[in-house]
Amino acid sequence: MAVYTIITPDRLDFSPIIRVNFIFLFFCGRCRFSRRGQGQETSSTPTEEELKIKAINGFKDILPEEAVRWRFMEEKARDIFGRFGAREIRLPILEKTELFARSIGEATDIVEKEMYTFADKGITMRPEGTASLLRAFIEHGLHVQQPVQRLYTIGPMFRHERPQKGRLRQFHQMDVEVIGAPEPAVDAELMAMGRMLLDELGISASLEINSLGCPDCRPGFRSRLIGFLENRRHRLCQDCRRRIDTNPLRVLDCKKPDCRAQVQEAPSILDALCDPCRDHFAAVCRGLEALGVDHGVNRFMVRGLDYYTRTTFEFITGDLGAQAAIGAGGRYDGLIEQLGGPALPGIGFAMGMERLALLMEQQETPLPRPATDLFVAALGEKAAAYAFPLVHELRRLGLSAAMDHSGRSLKAQMKQAGRTRANYTLIIGDNELEQQEAILRDMATRKQESVALQTDAAEQAHLLALRVRQNVIVHP
Numbered sequence: 001m002a003v004y005t006i007i008t009p010d011r012l013d014f015s016p017i018i019r020v021n022f023i024f025l026f027f028c029g030r031c032r033f034s035r036r037g038q039g040q041e042t043s044s045t046p047t048e049e050e051l052k053i054k055a056i057n058g059f060k061d062i063l064p065e066e067a068v069r070w071r072f073m074e075e076k077a078r079d080i081f082g083r084f085g086a087r088e089i090r091l092p093i094l095e096k097t098e099l100f101a102r103s104i105g106e107a108t109d110i111v112e113k114e115m116y117t118f119a120d121k122g123i124t125m126r127p128e129g130t131a132s133l134l135r136a137f138i139e140h141g142l143h144v145q146q147p148v149q150r151l152y153t154i155g156p157m158f159r160h161e162r163p164q165k166g167r168l169r170q171f172h173q174m175d176v177e178v179i180g181a182p183e184p185a186v187d188a189e190l191m192a193m194g195r196m197l198l199d200e201l202g203i204s205a206s207l208e209i210n211s212l213g214c215p216d217c218r219p220g221f222r223s224r225l226i227g228f229l230e231n232r233r234h235r236l237c238q239d240c241r242r243r244i245d246t247n248p249l250r251v252l253d254c255k256k257p258d259c260r261a262q263v264q265e266a267p268s269i270l271d272a273l274c275d276p277c278r279d280h281f282a283a284v285c286r287g288l289e290a291l292g293v294d295h296g297v298n299r300f301m302v303r304g305l306d307y308y309t310r311t312t313f314e315f316i317t318g319d320l321g322a323q324a325a326i327g328a329g330g331r332y333d334g335l336i337e338q339l340g341g342p343a344l345p346g347i348g349f350a351m352g353m354e355r356l357a358l359l360m361e362q363q364e365t366p367l368p369r370p371a372t373d374l375f376v377a378a379l380g381e382k383a384a385a386y387a388f389p390l391v392h393e394l395r396r397l398g399l400s401a402a403m404d405h406s407g408r409s410l411k412a413q414m415k416q417a418g419r420t421r422a423n424y425t426l427i428i429g430d431n432e433l434e435q436q437e438a439i440l441r442d443m444a445t446r447k448q449e450s451v452a453l454q455t456d457a458a459e460q461a462h463l464l465a466l467r468v469r470q471n472v473i474v475h476p
């Protein structure tokens with residue numbers, strides 16, 4: 001009984017079999033505990049495995065090799081967002097819970113069951129970036145500076161979902177928002193920017209778009225849809241039956257095959273748009289064509305956040321199983337006002353970085369490989385003492401430099417130079433030091449030359465920098 005009250009197995013996503021094991025282990029644990037209490041326990045030394053503290057389920061380390069891919073992705077994104085005039089904004093991870101409840105919507109999956117909330121403090125770890133970005137935009141009156149603002153933010157988001165490939169509990173998004181521009185050209189431009197980023201990351205994906213209408217035309221469609229769904233209520237999943245009353249549009253993009261089959265005949269929101277929304281949608285499509293961005297219309301795409309109006313879009317891949325969406329977004333023309341800000345329109349999207357990284361790996365996107373400009377192989381104590389400040393001075397000049405500190409053999413140090421992908425290696429022995437010269441080896445051509453050694457490390461570094469890196473800017 002205690003198991004269910006202390007830890008809720010549902011929250012921990014245990015299958016029934018694991019749950020039975022869990023209960024069994026729990027009672028074993030209790031028995032051991034009580035025996036220990038009676039002084040009967042002989043050994044309680046934890047095993048090596050038990051001593052290891054592991055990361056929490058759904059929270060993942062990004063190891064150095066993988067981080068190279070992430071950095072490439074971030075640098076590409078910053079570059080491309082900059083080309084479109086977007087400026088970076090950095091935001092806190094914790095926000096008041098109400099911010100998400102009011103923007104994303106009380107009856108959405110995110111707010112209903114995915115948020116990490118400190119209930120006693122009324123704060124939540126952000127599950128997405130738009131709400132936080134708009135909160136900051138309003139709080140600092142950014143619209144006063146410029147009528148149209150393009151902003152982006154990159155960072156971790158938190159959702160309590162079942163972890164699987166491409167779905168984590170801490171994941172990362174690159175989020176771009178354009179605030180203050182109602183024109184359909186902006187929608188097209190933003191999608192073209194997403195496409196450019198995917199292209200430059202070597203990722204192929206299709207773009208699907210839809211319109212969700214506006215407060216003038218959506219309520220009429222909603223009523224018609226409820227009528228349609230009511231007649232099929234008994235054939236829908238439990239979640240969708242509930243959604244008929246709370247969020248009927250969401251039934252349209254339920255991923256369960258039975259629900260999908262049921263909504264095939266559902267009325268289309270695109271037929272229910274008011275004239276301004278229809279014109280807007282047509283202009284977005286024309287804009288995409290003008291920019292050469294391939295796209296398809298998906299009338300079932302609704303998105304899991306309540307704030308969208310008019311244009312919604314998703315970049316979709318077939319290469320990540322059920323995790324098909326790699327980036328998604330849309331227009332939210334009433335949201336800023338709803339959050340207490342000025343009546344400004346907005347549109348944005350977020351790309352999921354874990355999914356981008358997986359696709360880059362699958363599609364073997366070429367990555368820059370970090371190299372060392374100069375490795376200093378010092379043989380003997382005096383040589384090492386000479387090399388120590390020299391390496392530091394080289395680094396001060398902006399070069400990547402490395403040396404061995406453990407007095408290994410020349411052969412071992414040359415191997416190390418190879419591992420660090422050194423372009424050059426400077427070989428200094430105690431004898432060479434006395435004769436004030438060393439050998440500089442070009443690691444690619446294997447050509448070696450003699451280099452005169454200076455007594456002063458800074459001066460030596462300066463000369464070496466000029467030699468090994470033709471384009472280096474040397475600050476004296």
Ligand code: ATP
Pocket residue numbers: 128159161166167168169170171172173303304323324325326327328329350351352353354355
């Ligand atoms: P999904 O349908 O896969 O749950 P979503 O509609 O909830 O996605 P959004 O809220 O629109 O996703 O977030 C934009 C992008 O962020 C998604 O397209 C996806 O790439 C990524 N993303 C969302 N949730 C996760 C997660 N739990 N783990 C990893 N990436 C995620």
Ligand code: MG
Pocket residue numbers: 304
């Ligand atoms: Mg989701």
